[in-house]
Amino acid sequence: MKINKNVVKSVGFLLGLFVLLLAMSAVFHRKNFVNVYDRESVERKINEVDAEKDNSLEVLFCGDSECYSSFCPTLLFSEFGHTSYVCGTSAQRLCDTYTILEEVFKTQSPKVVVIETNCFYRGAKSSGDSNDSVLNFLTNRFSVFAYHSDWKNFVGSFTGKGTGKKEKNDLKGFIVRNSVNPYKGGRYMVECEDEEEFPTDTYTYLDKILKLCNDNNTKLLLISSPSPKNWTYARHNSVKKWANQSQVGYLDLNLQNNLGIDWDTDTKDGGDHVNYAGAKKVTRFIGAYLSETYGLPDLREEQDYADWKENCKATYDLEK
Amino acid sequence: MSYHLLTYSLLFLPAVMLLYQLTPQKVRWITLLAADYIFFWLISGGLIIWMLAATLVTYVCGRVIAYVVEHSPAKGKELVKQKRVILGIGVILTLGMLVVFKYLKVFGITFIAPIGISYYTLQTISYMTDVYRGTVKAETHIGRLALYLSFFPQIMEGPISRYSETAHPLFSGKQLEFHNIAFGYQRILWGLFKKMLIADRLAPAVIKVFSGYENYDGSAVAVGVVFYTIQLYMEFSGCMDIIIGTGEVFGIVLPENFRQPFFARNASDFWRRWHITLGTWLKDYVFYPVSLAKPVKKVAKSVKGKFGIGVSKFVAPTAALFCVWLSNGIWHGAGWTYIFYGMYYFVLIFIENITEAPVKKFAERKNINMEGVACKVLRGVKLFFIVNIGELFFRATSVAQGFSMLGRIFGKFHISALLESNLGMDVYDVALAFVGIVIVLLVDILHEKGVSVREKIASLRLPLRWGVWYAVILSVIILGAYGAGYTVVDMIYAAY
Structure with missing residues (x-):
């Protein structure tokens, strides 16, 4: 009799929990940003770009941390006169890249969209991709698991710190990293015929992004930043194959000897990301490439871009 | 898994x-x-x-x-x-x-x-x-x-x-018994609360500070170090809750590994409350054998002849203490930081041992109440510094990095720079981590007073009891640091 009572109690408790999960899932339900992985970062980035003057950006850089470590928009402007913005976010998935671009295209008409290719291997699932299979199962069935971090938006809407606030970023999305931790692994781009396949949804989102760029008369350019920790020849082959098939430009900086990266001084974390010294080399290299390949104009003397000039002055203090 | x-x-x-x-x-x-x-x-x-x-x-x-x-x-x-x-x-x-x-x-x-x-x-x-x-x-x-x-x-x-x-x-x-399963799972849930709500939330700040401390003001480095100590406690004790809770499910009583370590009186008391089973193991299988070893006794005897019993009584315990802390450091890994960590505690505990009696005498002579609020606060502050400096070296990639970070904390500390530091945590993360820490602190205070929180909850009427557990479950699900924007951190002590 006692056991039965306990069984009834347990079932009752679990049923109650199930109802609560359903109720919470109704609360944590999204009407927009449904296919976004990291809503908070995506919204923050959209708001940042929204704070820029309309149609003022010529280049957008997308991708994960490789992106915001490698491309320095203020340096690109001060040395080449091209306006750009880093739309990269930490561990960015292509589903997030797509959403950011979709929103940014509403106010900007960039001539080139650059995607740093490391994010191709992160997959593009908007939820349920941890190594915890039960958590993935629950995430795919109860939206409270997928969108639980939206509590910050709820709280923010009460405190006035919520989303929708335009926040200007003087470094245009770039993050300065001055620390040095050398890479000691030796040569890493060993030529081979192997290909490392992308996760399947990467192809879906790449096609969507390409279409979005084409619809907005924007060129898509893929760039692999120098990163011995993340990049291999097999990955290079796969990106090159998709780029060739889709007639998209591809620049693998891991194969550019004249880039001049010194792995003793130009990486902040043993070859995972370049530091600011490395970012300067990358930015100068692609600055020249963008000017030459896409004929982007030099806007340094344009009155409309005086504020960019001001920001660039700050760039020279970044190393301090 | x-x-x-x-x-x-x-x-x-x-x-x-x-x-x-x-x-x-x-x-x-x-x-x-x-x-x-x-x-x-x-x-x-x-x-x-x-x-x-x-x-x-x-x-x-x-x-x-x-x-x-x-x-x-x-x-x-x-x-x-x-x-x-x-x-x-x-x-x-x-x-x-x-x-x-x-x-x-x-x-x-x-x-x-x-x-x-x-x-x-x-x-x-x-x-x-x-x-x-x-x-x-x-x-x-x-x-x-x-x-x-x-x-x-x-x-x-x-x-x-x-x-x-x-x-x-x-x-x-x-x-298997219903009571054991219920209590075991409650403890597992508490462990998940500590790990997912607090430890993993603090992890980005800890990683940022320890991997790029040169980019931060001393105030931010200090915060990163304190966050690491809290992360380590929440993570290790949280995992212990999950482990001991699992044992409880099968009716197995596993030994406790933590007993409110931050309420300790001093460094040696801290280690009687932190990673308890390692401490007791080292006591039983290193400290006693070494202190009773013939060569050690021989040295103590010769010291007694030269310097008297006042000095010789410290010889055997100090030799044994040295071996214990060397073993403790080496057990954590093959790195100088771990050996430094062990030696750091050896020196501190040695100092505590030799100063205990004189301090007591001094307090008696000067009529100082060692159990008064002021003394307790001072003890707490001292322990706070001891533990955090120890964890700084424990987490640093080298002893040199540890000293460099310490130099930054004490030499380049500007509290105003803290708000401008990007520690990878937004204001919500900081606020939530704070609330979580306060909750754990309150539970620890109750445990220190001998109150079993689970027994207290179990004595509540059913709707209230269930309400408490539903609240804890939902807080883990909704406020846990997992999914987009977070990285679930692997168990730190599984690497040792």
């Missing part, structure tokens, strides 16, 4: 419970042992062979010691000598495996270590030593010994239990 994954608590554990309950009591130990080895296999695959080898060596060593005791014609010192040789061979073999997997990397030779080798090796040594000392009888059933060495909740992070504590309860195949 890891204890903090829902796959463990909501799939693996229920499956083991079900199979365990369906198995006849006499052979339940086989189900449990199978679960142990499957769990081990899921993490370390074929390296399980080393675990089996350690079990076999331990079993044989115990049996041979028992045989010698029963059948050897030798008596007295000769018998002890024979036993010591057998124990020495057993310890060398099991410790040798640990050395090969964990310490040969110092010479550039790297192997992937079997999971939990640092923990189960200590259990093999304690068992063999206890048989040698005659405090436990040599095990005749290898299954019982194997269960003791490989119990799946303990294998990754301990607690380091003794044969006399867990071997027999594990083997007995006790029926």
